[in-house]
Amino acid sequence: MQPMSVLPGEAASSGALHLPTPFSIRSVESDNERTKTIALNASLNAMPGQFVMAWLPRFDEKPFSLVAADPVTLMVTAVGPFSNLLHRLQPGDMLWIRGPFGRAFRLPQPGLRAAFVGGGYGVAPLLWLARAWLPKLNALTVIIGARAAAELLYVDRFEALQKAQSENAASVDIITSTEDGSAGAAGLATDQLSARLSQGELDLICACGPHGMLAAIDSLGERHAIPRQLSWEAYMRCAVGICGSCELNGSVLCLDGPVLEHGSV
Ligand SMILES: Cc1cc2nc3c(=O)[nH]c(=O)nc-3n(C[C@H](O)[C@H](O)[C@H](O)COP(=O)(O)OP(=O)(O)OC[C@H]3O[C@@H](n4cnc5c(N)ncnc54)[C@H](O)[C@@H]3O)c2cc1C
């Protein structure tokens, strides 16, 4: 597909973008000191859990989970050169996108009691996933973890989703946890997950976050024989299975992941 030019203020819609395609930025919202949500004037045919490659010409290209596909929305936490440059973008500026790539979260069957666990910007794909799956779930427990209160992300957006649920819809339970105890339960998000697993309240775990958190969730799920779908990060370059930079334990994450299934329902 040829790159298409999109004028500021104009929305474009596409299936898959094989070449970096420029889109104008529709809005930039500050989520906390280090994190912004950036929406573009574009929509993609994508599923929750997939990612796109964001490119700034002559600088770098990096993967980002889709917060939403219509419009294309990214959550960016500033940790280094590329993410700090993304933070300087304003509405009307251009950002080049390839994608969507990778395997999304997959609902194995309706009627399940699911837990979504997000650590840091790992929360990014989970709000969209909740919106997509809630009509088919029996119950949803959302566990949002961070180091401190100021780093908790999207709690207000999940609360709005919870309030919008009708009486007959699946119940939504929101749990926050911080390592320093400044908000919610003190400790790790995995402590909260462990308690729910011990009470036999869950059939499926979906999670996105730092590697250590995902490894701990994998062990917990295995111990309780609960299937989990975990969105792993790796260094990505081509995003189409050619360069090999995203290999993790034998999986090519840009193709086989980022969401890998561990255990089955
Ligand atoms: C599938 C996938 C989805 C992703 N989704 C998102 C997303 O939704 N939002 C997002 O912000 N990023 C996401 N990332 C990470 C993102 O692609 C970049 O790695 C990140 O923006 C850092 O790039 P940088 O050039 O700014 O910093 P780098 O130069 O890559 O990193 C700067 C320094 O920060 C450290 N660092 C990197 N990441 C973190 C971190 N999370 N916390 C603390 N230190 C860190 C590095 O080790 C390095 O020392 C995703 C990555 C993958 C593979």
Ligand code: FES
């Ligand atoms: S990023 Fe190149 S093979 Fe996955």
